[in-house]
Amino acid sequence: MKKLRDRAAELLSQGVVSLVIGYEEGTKRPRPLFCRNSESAEKLIFDSRCFHNLAVYITKKELVGKERFAVTAPISTLRSIMQLYVENQLSEEKLLVLTVDLSGELREFTTFDEIAAYVAQFELKRGEREQGILSKIEAMDRAERWKFWMEEMSHCFKCYACRSACPLCYCSKCVVEVNRPQWINPWPAPLANMEWHINRAMHMVGRCTACGACGDACPVGIPIDLITRKMMEDMAPEFGYVPGQPAKQGNALSSWKLDDREQFIR
């Protein structure tokens, strides 16, 4: 941690970067910190509790400005950064990525190839929570799944924390804000909520890197991250992707193959 603070302070004082986005101790758990000078870098922390996906900030122009900046990134954030890069949202010249590896060493990435090589060592696996809920859902029949999700959706009040917390939801105007036509009813109601989450899942197909930020952000505890996660797991073999690895061949729904297989079109 000291190494990270020192390096961040150095980067800032030497003017290599104008901003370091990292974590500081929060009131309940670590929270995002924006260091613009070497003094504030003293507050930086980086440990296993730091899982908020900071990649959500790196596409916000009003925040990061025009100059080069650095971001501290655990694996899940690195995956998001790779996906953002594949979607042409980032440039190597502007971004410096810092992480602490398993042996506690500070790693610094200046190219996306380096990040890709590093991320490739880690397999994306379901955690205990994900496995618990998903195996329950997988054991349900269709009617049970409908009941389960409608109950969950009835709690949604459309605060859009899921959208706000997702690093890949960077559209300046979201489809829910389009009212000609009104694709998704803007008020919170079970079906309107369901439509929103189905829509979100569809927009995430082949893009979601299962960082869990949306589910973590949901104030009413809907496991919405598992919708996009399950989609990622199920669609990866269909379209030839590796979950958690960037879609170098293009996003699933903006590309196609002659031999895409299905059994349901008659």
Added chain:
Amino acid sequence: METKYISQSGIEQWFNAIVISGKRVFAPVNSRGQVDFKLVKKLSEVADEYIQTTQSIKASVYPKAEVLFSYEKVNGKVTLTDFDPESVPETVLWKVHPCDAAGFKPLSAIFNWDTADKLHNAHLVKTSVVSFSCAAADESCFCTSVNGSPGNTAGSDIQLTMLPDGGAIVEILTAKGETLVALMPNVFEADKGEKKEKYLVDLLARFNLEEVNAKLNKAFNSTVWKEQSERCLGCGACAFVCPTCACFDIQEDAHGSKGRRIRCWDACGFAMFTLHTSGHNPREHQSQRWRQRILHKFSYMPERLSVVGCTGCGRCSRACPVDMNILEHITSIAKQ
């Protein structure tokens, strides 16, 4: 106001009597890993060990989405069907925290400012609040800093203070409260002279409201808004869990020749909230929107409506995905 005693078994009998009377009873229920208000039939369903429900009781007097009126077009002629206050069922909110009940006052102040809000008032009339004073609090709670207290009775029709024997001190505060008592009068015994204060959590005030107000009056151009809001993601979680946030949107649900006009929750933190049709947005940056949230609650509402827009329930701090802690932020403004 009258004070009585009710025993543990008396509470259950009374609760059952309320349910049998046909009123809907909503109470905190622990399900899906969260404690929140739900329709209940049995006292055993009500949650015990928790500090705060995720959502406030706001939705009972200001639903998430509600039909203002419906319309039908036939051969170019339009007929309107007004909202019917009689369609609102009698509702009892059970085991409400004082900070939640206190939220009714600022809510009503907004809805009835100048023009009365028929819908809100219809819900208000049909809703009775049975609050439970607080014996516990956590680091997000700060009711005592915003004119509240763990035993505050504002907004409650009846308040119970739980006693070690499982019974409770009952404060019957309003006529609505008396109506509830009348459903099972024999379980209410004479007051045993127990002091309510003995059973309340001790919660030190964390800031001085007047001081904060004075600071805020000069803080519009402060850099504090940008500093505090840098990590804000601009979602509506804080506004939607808040017992006093009342900003809303009016939307149309059209189905061919029929439709309904709907009022639904909205939040000043959303980027689109103030966007003009021309593309001009008076509150373009998140820092402006964060400033609006704080100033509206702690400066504009006290001045215009003579009521603070915060009851210190701490829900926004708990709900925020990036730890925008309102207590921390207000305290730091007070210290400036």
Added chain:
Amino acid sequence: MSSNTDFEPKIIAFVCNWCTYAGADLTGTSRLKYATNVKIVRFPCTGRIDFLLLLKSFAQGADGVIVSGCHPNDCHYTSGNFHARRRWIAFRSVLDLMGVDIRRIQYSWVSAAEGSKWADLVNNTVADIRALGPYAEYQKVADYLEKEGYNEEA
């Protein structure tokens, strides 16, 4: 699920202009008889059919949906149907996860020459949906509003 013989399913078909719509036209001009439960919505291409339209159909009272366009390699716009195919693969998977009854959406490729295939598609789909019964489960929740403010059972 009970099969109600009095029940006439409402079915919405989203079809592409170049193949299936022409195919359906041919069905008519060939005087082939088929079920009248289908309302056709014509699109330039299957690639242009937004998945939300399918959900909107159910919300507005459809019991079943048909989506049909050009056979692979026959797309008027070269690759619209390939994009559509991927989208439907993903969409079907999302819907299945959420518990939406995916048996009620029938995808097909019907060319401009396949008038009889269109008739069969419609007849089979109508029979399938008739067996499934009305999609009340979905339609019921379409109008839900404030009642669910407190997760009340309707």
Added chain:
Amino acid sequence: MSEQNTYLPYLMTIEKVIKEAPGVKTYRLKFQDEADAEAFEFKAGQFGEYSAFGEGESTFCIASSPTRKGYIECTFRDTGRVTSGLASLEEGSTMGFRGPYGNVFPMEEWKGKNLLFIAGGIALPPMRCVIWNALDLRENFKDITIVYGAKTVNDLVYKSELKEWSDRPDVRMVTTVDPGGENADWKGEIGFVPTVVDKVAPSSENTIAIVCGPPIMIKFTFPVLEKLGFKDDQIYTTLENRMKCGVGKCGRCNVGKLYICKDGPVFNKEELNLIPAEEY
């Protein structure tokens, strides 16, 4: 309890449709209910919520003068879901109206003064109400000057009325279009509204200036008026922030301590100075 539902609109019949400019229309509306028509009163400066059933509500001022009884008029540009819904209605069809809301121009206080109207683009409608109100009570006021500008000649609204006003001997009328917006027949000024005001240089002596236009025009016109010697209490404007309810509840038009819908939309510059300029 016979409480009124604030959100329930009056039903109005569109009596007349006037095409003003590309995408801009004026509707003359009549109350369908006689009793409503009788009871309805408003003053210059007030606004309302107009609804197209099936699309929603939109906020515009009442563009007709309170001196013209029996109807109200609104002028709007077809830009969004609601306005396009409204624009597709025809003469004889039904729409909704809630109002009148907001405060008013203090016409009584202005008796015996000169009036200077400065408007830009689609912001003439709120002004038109005041202009006609003043012209219908012409003897109450001294000189009346109108400076009106739009992007192009085509975008000028109320073309026939502009002519009527400029033909009147008791009105000084200056019309202008942005540079490049003129056509071959254009005889008015060419230039942005603040520049033209500067050029026309009306006297500030015993004069009330009423400014209405896009936020950017308002912000550039104020310094010009100041230069001409106008004091803050001589300058009035009407603001139009985004609104949903119109009655101070929905929270959108809250600027500083004020609500545009209740404390406004009419403000003099003294009052405006109390609220942060960046938020309107």
